[in-house]
Every structure is written in structure tokens, then in C-alpha cells.
Amino acid sequence: MSQRERVIDFFQKVCDDPATQNKLKAPCPANRQGFANVANECGYDVSGMDIDDYVRFYQFYEEFQQAIDRHQTGKEKLADWLNQWQKHLKKFDEDSLDDYDTMRRYI
Numbered sequence: 001m002s003q004r005e006r007v008i009d010f011f012q013k014v015c016d017d018p019a020t021q022n023k024l025k026a027p028c029p030a031n032r033q034g035f036a037n038v039a040n041e042c043g044y045d046v047s048g049m050d051i052d053d054y055v056r057f058y059q060f061y062e063e064f065q066q067a068i069d070r071h072q073t074g075k076e077k078l079a080d081w082l083n084q085w086q087k088h089l090k091k092f093d094e095d096s097l098d099d100y101d102t103m104r105r106y107i
Helices: 001-018 016-024 031-041 048-055 059-072 078-094 100-106
Strands: none
Touching: 001 016, 001 031, 001 048, 001 078, 016 031, 016 059, 016 100, 031 059, 031 100, 048 100
């Protein structure tokens, strides 16, 4: 399994595991190292750089913590939020100047 696949697998696990979701919420630092520490506790051998390579923008961490809160209160599914994030990244890769929503929201 590649490092990217490990990161993806970790985030898929988070979507289905309330205990891991709680570990990622504050006081967990909203940064790559905080998330990498939780991933490693869960048995995933990934570094903060691996997670950064996958999520691409540092705003992801705080946004993800907020998405966990919305998920746990029934306002939004965490998997849907992650899929939306990936769509924004794909648009940004295809034409960064044409993806206004990603730039407005994540930069």
C-alpha cells in the first residue's frame, strides 16, 4: 500500500469511527502533525508530510475538525465533506485560476 493509499484509508476510517473523529477534534492540533499523530495511534504509518501531500492546503485541518462537529450533530456527512474537498482539489489541479470556490474557500 502506498503512502497516499494509507492516508486515504485513514480518512475513510475516520468517516466511520466516532472514536477516531473525537481524537481529531480539539485539543488535537489542527495541523499535519496532530493528524499524523492520531493516524499513527490508529496503526497507520504516515507522516505529516504524507497527509499534507494528500490534503494540499493547511486550512484543511481546521475545516475538517469543523466538519467532524457537523457530522456528529447530524448536519452533514463527513464522507460527503471529504468528497467535496477532493472535487475542489481536482478542479484546482485542472485549472487553478478557474476554480473560484476553492480559491475563495481554501486559500
